[in-house]
Amino acid sequence: MAGEKEVKLFGIVGSPFVSRVEIALKLKGVEYQYIHESVNNKSDLLIKYNPVHKMVPVLVHNEKSVCESLVIVEYIDETWNKGHHGDPFLPSDxxxxxxxxxxxxxxxxxxxxxxxxxxxxxxxxxxxxxxxxxxxxxxxxxxxxxxxxxxxxxxxxxxxxxxxxxxxxxxxxxxxxxxxxxxxxxxxxxxxxxxxxxxxxxxxxxxxxxxxxxxxxxxxxxxxxxxx
Structure with missing residues (x-):
């Protein structure tokens, strides 16, 4: 899908919270660009997309950012919820x-x-x-x-x-x-x-x-x- 190519994930390797987002994206079959951040040298882009906490993970979809791992997982579930994107993460009830x-x-x-x-x-x-x-x-x-x-x-x-x-x-x-x-x-x-x-x-x-x-x-x- 066209929108999938505009997905970026800011993260650090080994973080369980970043892994939540990566796994959610992969379960939904969403293509994304991974942007590695440094714990001690945060990029200007990270601060731009998460000015409140200045922390990973941050998902950027069509230049709109979403922060906090569980919030991001729900966003992924709601955004990619049809066709080949697999089972929902949340019940319908x-x-x-x-x-x-x-x-x-x-x-x-x-x-x-x-x-x-x-x-x-x-x-x-x-x-x-x-x-x-x-x-x-x-x-x-x-x-x-x-x-x-x-x-x-x-x-x-x-x-x-x-x-x-x-x-x-x-x-x-x-x-x-x-x-x-x-x-x-x-x-x-x-x-x-x-x-x-x-x-x-x-x-x-x-x-x-x-x-x-x-x-x-x-x-x-x-x-x-x-x-x-």
Whole structure:
């Protein structure tokens, strides 16, 4: 389609939030130009398109920008929703659609910060609090998961939001020698879902290389250890 060629994505390699957008675009079969940004040297274009937060990801479609990963995923779903563009990310029922947004936000507001605290906070007591908070949040998410995906038989908004849990968290555990979350016992449904989502044929090819993320995570743990 003509409009697809005017799609640009500003991002950085390895970001789970940028990956959400890349995966949404690929699931919809949308062609786009990827523009790599530097964390320490943000381009003028990035600041132009996201003057409020000056952060990635930013989607630019026909020179109009959309920011924040979950907002972008919804925009992609609404814009490319016909023909060969695959299954919708959100249910048609208003209440189910609202609930999908709720659970996607739950992942960003409760799950991601708690796991980050448990893994990376330099204060041991704060890390312990992070472990407790993350386990409680994942217990809630485990109960919510009923089928193959959170969206049923196809990948939806909550599944895309949850890729951080499915792909990044096991890498963090491996890098830090942690055994808080995925050990085959605590969250069997989430573990099965994680395997399904990261091995989805389109998603598998779009995820950043594990070895790069593992090296970065190990360096983070080494930095924390050196600061003690």
């Amino acid at each position: 208003p209440h189910q659609r609202a609930m999908a947004r709720f659970w996607a936000k739950f992942i960003d507001d409760k799950v991601v910060p708690a796991i980050y605290k448990a893994a990376w906070n330099p204060n041991e007591r704060e890390r312990e609090k992070g472990v407790e908070e993350s386990l409680e949040a994942l217990k809630i998410l485990e109960k919510k998961l009923k089928g193959r995906f959170f969206n049923g038989d196809s990948v939806g908004l909550v599944d895309i939001a949850g890729l951080y849990v499915a792909y990044w968290v096991p890498i963090v555990e491996e890098a830090g020698g942690l055994h808080y979350w995925f050990n085959g016992e605590k969250f069997p449904k989430l573990e099965k879902w994680s395997h399904e989502i990261v091995n989805h044929p389109t998603i598998k090819l779009a995820l950043p290389p594990k070895e790069n993320l593992l090296a970065y995570a190990k360096a983070q743990f080494q930095s924390i250890a050196a600061s003690k």
